[in-house]
Amino acid sequence: MAVIEVLVPAPAVGTEWLYTITNSTLELKTVRAVVFKLTADGNTGNRNPTVVVNDSNGLPVFTSIAMSTLIASHNQTYQMYQGTDFNTQPSANSSLTISFPEVPLLNGFTIRSANTGLKAGDQFSNIILIGDQ
16 A cells, blocks of 8 residues: 545635545555645634545545644644544644544545535635545
């Protein structure tokens, strides 16, 4: 099995990111890490991102814990790796690392963000999935 890196295109401003597993032989079979940056606009309110893996029927296979709260006008890089423990709340504009389980990925599965409190001007970027081919 080769380790590959998939760069997920940034979604439109104010929307969640999504990656769908296809039948390609160059596709991820498991995920070892998920990394992304969330930049909050100036609108008041907390953002609490999670990562969700759904099966081909849209049913959740895994949902991460709610990550560090992000407040208005700040940004945070979120990192999830297999075998790491949850890291307590970091300061704003820094990185947060939490654990991600080994989840086998089949055709039609999706990996996506699910953010409580996402605002119209918030932006996800630098979305990277690292896993086995």
